Amino acid sequence: MRGYFVGFGFIIASWLMCGSTVAIAQNYSGSESCQGCHQEIYEQYQKSGHPYKIQAVKGAPPSYPPGTSPGVPHPPHDEDWKTISYVIGGFGWKARFMDQEGYILTGENRQYNLPNSNLGKDAHWVAYEGSELSRKPYTCGDCHTTGWVATGADGPHQDGLPGIHGTWVEPGVTCEACHGASAAHVASPKEFKPTTEENCGSCHSRGDPNQIDAKGGLIRHHEQYEDLLASPHKALACGTCHDPHKSTVYQAGGYLGDDKTCKSCHQNVEIKLAAKADVACQTCHMPHAVKSATSITVTFAEGSVQKGDLRTHIHRISTDPDWKMFTDDGNFVRVDEEGKAYLTLDHACLTCHVDKDRKWAQTYAKKVH
Structure with missing residues (x-):
């Protein structure tokens, strides 16, 4: 079941109920049916990463x-396209692979990381879930497909592949994954309206929404919803800053820009330092403190910090030199007694100012505004 989260622009409602695949499929019209009336939006969405969360490979x-x-x-080196049924991802960050029976390949060199110019890294292969070659069932359809019904090992299985423990109406996150099954709307557009309530948090989250999962000195990927709940912007809907039909990568306009977001609310906040007048808000308040596929170690004057391939949505920066961003075990972002998370100065300042130290950053950060 795909659910909407409580509050902050998210509505609790379940619109995918478990049942027979045939019954569910009859309620869906397919994303192609949206194109006739929503051509511009459809073309924008087709250039986003959502439709490519999983796609079939045909040799x-x-x-x-x-x-x-x-x-x-x-x-992977010991496979060819004839032995691969589906590719997971491949847009923006990384790709993983499913064999002819629908199982996800795991082990050494099973994940392909796309090139990342921001981190200065070329495309490369890395291990996925350990070094031993193996495979695991595909159970990720709730956030990778449209109309997913989890069925377990006993099936039925999509395409008859035993490794896929469920079925879907369409591969990838297509129109009806967010707007709900819309066959009735297509048949009678004025009488039946698809939902326009946000449900981004149902996929851009992991586990307990009150905890921000971390690993290796970085926030784990798809934690944006948890980030937001622990930020000063917890009351904002995702659409305040994002066009959900556009990609945030490849200069596609998914982020609406500082003028339409930060500056529209924070009109009285000025950058006092002339040298930083042209710095975007997200440079400091949304540093690359999240890892999806790859990361680097940045060394500054008195230590080092990890830099990931995704921006965080925590926004709030602490100038307290004693504040630790992560819990002692490194598994979560630390929050205070009010549930607020903070970015530390090494992430906010020292991934750029590598010749400086934390003491300098503490003094300098207070002067920026």
């Missing part, structure tokens, strides 16, 4: 829209 590399992902040139 050739997966395809992505021009100007977006450079693609996945080949599968």
